[in-house]
Amino acid sequence: MRERGVARWVIAVPMLLLALATVYPMLFTLNVAMKSRREYVLDRFAPAEHVSFANFAEAWNSSGLGRYTLNSVIVTAGAVALLLLLGSMAGFAFSQLNFRGRKSLFLLCLGALMIPFQVIMVPFFRVLGQAGLLDTHLGLVLAYTGQFLPFTIFLMTSFYARVPQEVIEAARVDGSSTLGIYRRIMVPIGRPALLSVGILNALFCWNDVLISLLVLQSERNRTLMVGVTALRGQYSDNIPLFAGGVLVAVFPVILVYLFFQRQITDGVTAGATKG
Amino acid sequence: MTSQAVAAPRRATAVRRFRIAEHKLAPWILLAPSVLVIVALRVIPLFLGAQYSLTGDGERNGVFVGLDNYRALLHDRVFGIALKNVGLLFLALPVAVAIPGILATFLFLKVPGHRFYRSVYFFPVVLSPVIIGAIFNILLSFDGPVNQLLGRAGLGPVDWLGNGKVAIFSVIAVHIWATFGMALVIFLAGFATLDQSLLDAARCDGANLAQTVRHVVIPELSRTIQFVFVTTMIGLLTGMFGLLYVMTAGGPGGATYLPELYIWITQGQMNSPALASAASMVLFVLMLFVGFAQLRLIKRATKEA
Numbered sequence: 001m002r003e004r005g006v007a008r009w010v011i012a013v014p015m016l017l018l019a020l021a022t023v024y025p026m027l028f029t030l031n032v033a034m035k036s037r038r039e040y041v042l043d044r045f046a047p048a049e050h051v052s053f054a055n056f057a058e059a060w061n062s063s064g065l066g067r068y069t070l071n072s073v074i075v076t077a078g079a080v081a082l083l084l085l086l087g088s089m090a091g092f093a094f095s096q097l098n099f100r101g102r103k104s105l106f107l108l109c110l111g112a113l114m115i116p117f118q119v120i121m122v123p124f125f126r127v128l129g130q131a132g133l134l135d136t137h138l139g140l141v142l143a144y145t146g147q148f149l150p151f152t153i154f155l156m157t158s159f160y161a162r163v164p165q166e167v168i169e170a171a172r173v174d175g176s177s178t179l180g181i182y183r184r185i186m187v188p189i190g191r192p193a194l195l196s197v198g199i200l201n202a203l204f205c206w207n208d209v210l211i212s213l214l215v216l217q218s219e220r221n222r223t224l225m226v227g228v229t230a231l232r233g234q235y236s237d238n239i240p241l242f243a244g245g246v247l248v249a250v251f252p253v254i255l256v257y258l259f260f261q262r263q264i265t266d267g268v269t270a271g272a273t274k275g
Numbered sequence: 276m277t278s279q280a281v282a283a284p285r286r287a288t289a290v291r292r293f294r295i296a297e298h299k300l301a302p303w304i305l306l307a308p309s310v311l312v313i314v315a316l317r318v319i320p321l322f323l324g325a326q327y328s329l330t331g332d333g334e335r336n337g338v339f340v341g342l343d344n345y346r347a348l349l350h351d352r353v354f355g356i357a358l359k360n361v362g363l364l365f366l367a368l369p370v371a372v373a374i375p376g377i378l379a380t381f382l383f384l385k386v387p388g389h390r391f392y393r394s395v396y397f398f399p400v401v402l403s404p405v406i407i408g409a410i411f412n413i414l415l416s417f418d419g420p421v422n423q424l425l426g427r428a429g430l431g432p433v434d435w436l437g438n439g440k441v442a443i444f445s446v447i448a449v450h451i452w453a454t455f456g457m458a459l460v461i462f463l464a465g466f467a468t469l470d471q472s473l474l475d476a477a478r479c480d481g482a483n484l485a486q487t488v489r490h491v492v493i494p495e496l497s498r499t500i501q502f503v504f505v506t507t508m509i510g511l512l513t514g515m516f517g518l519l520y521v522m523t524a525g526g527p528g529g530a531t532y533l534p535e536l537y538i539w540i541t542q543g544q545m546n547s548p549a550l551a552s553a554a555s556m557v558l559f560v561l562m563l564f565v566g567f568a569q570l571r572l573i574k575r576a577t578k579e580a
Contacts, residue, residue, distance in 0.1 A: 179297065
């Protein structure tokens with residue numbers, strides 16, 4: 001079905017243009033962040049006179065981004081750890097164990113996928129307030145766990161369904177208990193899936209702004225993405241500095257993407273093809 | 276010595292009994308935390324929200340008011356704009372599905388550099404809407420680079436984010452720009468399951484590209500296409516808060532409101548949680564409407580599990 005000659009170019013040119021349109025905004029912003037304010041005002045597109053990281057450093061130092069980054073790391077790590085633990089336990093039970101009520105419980109977990117956070121936002125805010133968890137990192141960790149757990153269970157269940165029953169039967173014959181099988185077999189065997197699902201969840205938590213804005217109110221507890229929304233007002237008259245702050249916040253995500261691209265797309269497509 | 280001989284089998288039955296008990300209990304121990312989290316943090320809030328939506332705000336806080344909040348929504352100009360914009364989302368949906376669909380077809384045909392394209396196209400998906408919103412704030416500002424380019428081409432500047440008629444289209448376009456890579460990899464995963472012999476047969480019969488796509492690819496991928504339609508629409512309905520918050524904050528004049536932003540502002544700034552709950556229920560019904568197809572897909576998945 002290979003098309004020849006002209007047809008090839010008709011395909012190749014738009015694809016190249018679209019690829020350019022996909023990366024150019026990032027490259028443009030990078031160039032802006034290297035410029036001085038004067039350079040930017042004079043010409044938006046001209047390459048920066050020299051490679052300078054002064055704007056990154058200044059944005060980092062003057063806007064509390066360091067503190068926000070630490071907050072994001074704490075909350076993301078907590079939520080991912082909890083999600084992987086609960087998700088793998090539930091995934092093992094749903095995929096490999098027989099018990100009454102399995103199907104209805106699985107349907108409950110998957111049905112929760114269809115409740116977006118916006119729909120439960122108001123009562124969630126009240127309940128968290130009554131529990132004294134508003135404006136705490138623990139409150140945000142719980143919020144993220146509730147938000148992303150159905151998806152995590154779904155992925156872990158479809159992954160563990162591929163583990164042959166014989167493996168579990170053999171362990172039982174050797175005298176292993178069910179919880180022992182979880183700890184000694186399912187956790188080690190699930191490492192690739194846990195990595196993939198963990199990275200995906202880490203991105204979700206790191207990138208979120210809606211839930212974080214709702215749960216955390218004080219400035220010192222803020223996560224990084226909420227901090228970035230505040231940069232806009234702070235640096236409205238200095239676009240290069242604003243660009244520097246934005247890129248500082250996106251740097252960890254770029255690193256994760258470069259190293260774990262396959263795991264990310266695997267996780268995303270596992271959810272899609274199984275569904 | 277004799278006592279030891281008796282004790283051994285007795286211990287063995289005790290262990291076996293423990294095993295059986297553990298075997299029965301284990302699924303519940305494994306599932307209890309997850310079920311607790313999902314019920315407490317998703318299911319109960321959903322019911323609480325439905326209940327709040329029937330009570331009053333402010334002075335009538337907690338008082339049962341029937342459908343008053345829903346009536347108030349009907350007469351709220353901003354909520355009306357939000358719903359009208361949902362209509363625009365439905366119009367944007369075919370575009371948001373067609374772009375990744377066509378690209379995936381090309382990538383599947385293994386154009387040179389297909390791996391590179393795949394990575395590049397997917398990249399914006401991992402970025403936070405806040406980051407994307409900030410970048411496009413720079414690009415689309417009135418004295419920004421996009422307008423400067425237009426100026427050089429002799430076209431007047433467009434107020435991308437400040438003109439009420441244009442702004443919502445700008446934000447939707449940026450959302451599509453940011454998320455088409457997601458649908459692309461889902462399409463590619465669908466293509467990977469495509470039966471190669473069908474394609475070979477089409478080629479033997481002398482089918483051209485368009486015919487192959489129409490008679491082989493589309494029917495074979497119908498499940499994937501359906502899935503992408505549903506997830507893309509859900510993304511449009513519930514994934515644009517970050518962009519709206521950063522790029523327009525609902526302005527100008529409420530022109531870029533969507534239900535999710537309306538809920539946020541009504542709960543937070545307007546301090547009307549009951550009215551916000553009613554709007555939440557409207558969004559939920561919209562979601563159910565869209566998710567009906569998804570429910571069918573989920574049912575299929577539970578049969579397999």
